[in-house]
Amino acid sequence: MEFSPTTLALIGVVLGGWTLAALAAIYLASRATGQARDMRTGLKRMQRMLDESPALPLLVRSDGRIEASARLAGWFGLDRMPTYLSELAEGESGLTHQQVETLQKNVRRTQKTAAPFRMMITPRGSSRSLSLRGHLADPQVSPGGAALVWVFDFSDSESELARLRAEAKRAQGDFAALVGLLEAAPMPMWFRTEQGKIRLVNSAYVAAVGARDAEEVVAEQIELIEPVNGLGAAQVAREAGQQRQPIERMVTSTINGQRRALRVSDLPLGEEGIAGYAIDVEDMEELARSFKAFRTAQRNMLDKLSAGVAQFDSNRQLIFANRPFQRSFGISFEQMRERPSFNRWLDIARDQNRVPQVRDFPAWRTEREEWFTSNETNEESWTLPNGTHLRIFAQPDPDGGLLLLAEDRTEQLKLSASQDTLLRTRTATFDSLFESIAVFRPDGRLQLWNRRFMADWDLEEEFLDQHPRIDDLLTHIQKSLREGEEAGQIGDVVRAATLDRSQGVGRVSLSDGRILEFAGVPLPDGNGLLTVLDITDAQKAEEALRARNAALVEADAMKTRFLANMSYEFRTPLTSMRGFAELLETGLGGELTEDGMAYLRAILDSVEQVENVLDLSQSEAGMLPLVKESIVLEPFLQAIIDSRREKIDARGIRLELRTGEEETRIRGDERRLARAIGHILDNAINALPDGGRILVKLLARGDGVRIVISDDGMGMDALQLARALDGLMVSADGKTVERRVNYGLPLAKRIVEAHGGRLEVMSEEGQGTAALIDIA
Incomplete structure (x- = not known):
């Protein structure tokens, strides 16, 4: 296609x-x-x-259903997130029922009012702290009025907050305790700002400054410490704050009216301020002064001890040694100032030959150092090369030091040897005594005796060696007595000497005719001494002496009667002779030739000598007759001097009479007192060379008068003065005595004593003689 x-x-x-x-x-x-x-x-x-994120969302719908992540379930302590909000509390983990109820209540309120809420929860069995913040959810997130809850985990922050709260609470408690401690402290304490202003003080501070309360102290800035050298307490505190170092000083301040020694410390606390406190150390200072005085007194006392004392401190240094210690160990002052150690001291002593000679000296010295750590006192005997014997005591001190005592026992050892010799000498002396001796102890037991004691009482040596008691001894002695009961006297004397500490005597007759006299004497050592003396011959001699004494007494009575009878017979013709001689001297019987006047003066001197002999004999026999009358001493003494004026002027002697202003009287025999004072004055005139000086002084005393006759002659020694006062002279053969021609001083002494007075003659060769006559 x-x-x-x-x-x-x-x-x-x-x-x-x-x-x-x-x-x-x-x-x-x-x-x-x-x-x-x-x-x-x-x-x-x-x-x-x-x-x-630290926050997790939790969406809660209006019907209670929840939406959240599995992580949030772990925060809640759950394995998984439940469907409804109420299921968060089911089981042993998760939220508590109370937490879920509170959460539900807050969620419902937010869903209804759109008001946000906050709450804190901690799941069961968990230490996690969760913060829940809820608000109404955005419709875009969840329409229908759901609530969105944000869950925050602030466990770390909560722990930190809890720690901070605990620390704050603890700090607050510590601060309160510190404030309480400061208030309760017995010492004044304060706190200053950095500028030195007082900010806080305790009660002790307030009481110390005498304020009403702490507010007054802070308001008026009342200082406890007085300025020292112009530097106040605030200035010292600022200086401590600037240096950032504590400052401590000793000051004195007046507290409660008393001056007290204080140790003040200022402590800087950084930028907060400066704290300070004052410790009353007055008691410590007083204790330190007392201890120092005690130590000084102790060391002065130790210096006076005969024993050597030394102290070593814990560093083993010689800190003190008294003078005997320094002499004992050859320590010089310079060495003491250096505080030699213990070893150095031993070296110094060794150099001075003041320690024992030992083969190993370092080892010997080390052994002596152990004295410091020994637990007991160590004692040693040191024999020094020079023959000195020292006894050493080493006492360790608790502080680690050592107290050393050195006692020279040389003299004690010599005394011990001397004592042993004395004991031997005593034994030999006891055995050689003529009298028998026995020593008894306080318990009555025989301690010592001599051979004479054993012979006197016919005792056996074996028996005495047993040191028998006095009772056993008396049993043996009783056999030798003529009358056995006399043995009790011996026992009484021994007991009195040992127990009563008193002396006693007694006499017993033995069966063999002997007579023994015994005496008990207490000895200083507490023993008693029994001495026994054979007085058989003395007793016979005593009987003969009694017979002779009776004859002497009768002869003395005959002498007294003779003096009484012959005194009158002698004085009557002597008075006549003196009277006729004085009449012839005045020329009443015609003018005499020069030879006749010489014979006449010889007659008067003989009459005077005979009267002196009679007065002296009567005074010695206590028969001197006295005719007492009132005597005015001034003219009385002048008359005595005038009677000798011719002789005084012929020799060119200067005689001065000194009397008081008031008339002085005494009662006495004027003629005999004139004779006594005249004899003393004649002795002074005869003792002076031509041109000498005599002073006669009359002194009134409260209880009488004193007549002083002094001269500046050659004076006499003690023997010559004694013979002059006694009126006796030892013959050439030294065995008999003969009368002196001059009886002046003995007669003057007897006359003064017959008047109740006292004659005292003081003489010194080359210084003169002074006679003091005291008459009441």
Whole structure:
């Protein structure tokens, strides 16, 4: 079949149109396919972004059906997402019934009122925290009033918030506790700003400054610490803040009216401010002062001890040594200042030969170092090369130091040896004594005795070696006594000496005729000494002496009667002789020649000498007659001096009489007192060389008077003065005595004593003599 060209043209046009249409369809299809592919890619991207986003959508339709991703089901703790909202609470996982009811209620309200809501849920058995934010869904998303709920997972944020809340709560509690601690602190505490202004104080600070409350302290900026050297507390705090370092100082401040020592610290706290506190260390300072005073007193006391004392500290350095210790070990002052170590001290002592000589000194020194770590006191005896014996005590201290005591026992050892020698000497001395001796202990047991004791009482040595008691001893002694009951006297004396600590004596007669006298003496050591003496011969001699004494007494009575009778017989003619001689001296019997006057003066001197002898004899026998009358001393003394004026002027002697302004009187025998004072004055005149000086001084005393007669002569020694006062002179053979020619001083002494007074003569060779007469 043949087609026309038109037909072919039409066919061609149709085919062309179809081709074009096919090409257009292909193009459009290809474009739609690309758009669909792009859309699917975008949907996948969006789905992926939703799956990775912290918020997932939950679409709740009006009939309760829900649409959500499987990831959200995992957030809810479910294996898959259920169909309805109420099914979220079914099973052991997922939401709780209360959470689902609250969610349903919020969803219905949103679907009805389009009001959004928010809520927080935590699925059961999960630590995930979910935040739900719901609102009405867009009609394009879901028509018909569906609710779109966005679920956010903020578990990490919630944990962080919980941690922060816990930390904040803990910080708040710590702050409250810190504030309470500050308030309860007994020490003043404060807080300042960076500018040094007080911002916070505690109650102790308020009480210390005497304010009403903390607000007053902050408002008025009341400072506790006084300025020191013009630098106030705020300035010191600012300096601590600027240096970013704590500043601590010791100051004194007035607290409750008392000056107290405070240790003040300012602590910078960065940009927050500066904290400070003050610790009252007054008690510690007082304790430190007391300890220092105690240590000083202790070391002063240790310096006075005879034993050497040294202290080593925990570093084993010598920190103290008293003077005996330094002398014992030859430590100089410079070495003490260097504080030598323990080893160095031993080396110094070794150089001075003050330690024992040992073969291995380093090993010996190492052993002594163990004293520091020992748990007990170590004691050693050191024998030094020079013969000194030291007793060493090493006491370790709890702080690691060492207290060392060195006691020099050389003298004690010598005394011990001397004591042993003395004991031997005592035993030998006891055995050589003429009298018998026994020593009894306080319990009455015999301790010591000599051989004479054993012989006197006829005792056996074996018996005494048993140290018998006094009762057993008396049983043996009783056999030797003439009367056995006298043995009790010995026991009483021994008991009195040992127990009563009193002396006792007694006498017993033995059966062989001997007479023993015994005495008990308490000894200082608590023992009693019994001494026994054989007085047989002495008793016989005593009886003879009694007979002779009776004869002497009778002879003394005869002498007294003789003096009483012969005194009158002698004085009557002596008085007559003196009277007639004085009349002849005045020329009543005619003028005498020069030889006659010499004889007359000799007669008067003899009469005076005889009267002196009579007065002295009567005074020694206590029979000197005194005629007491009132005597005015000033003219009385002047008359005595005037009677010797010729002799005084002839020898050029200067005599001075000094009396008081008031009249002085005494009662006495004027004639005999004149004789006594005249004798003393004559002795002074005779003892002076020509041109000498005599001073007679009258002194009134409360209970009488004192007459002083002094001269500047040659004086006498003690022996010459004693003989002059006694009126006796030892003969040339040294065995007998002879009377002195001059009885002046003995007679003057007797006369003064007969008046109830006292004569005292003081003399020194080359210095003169002074006689002091005290009369009441």
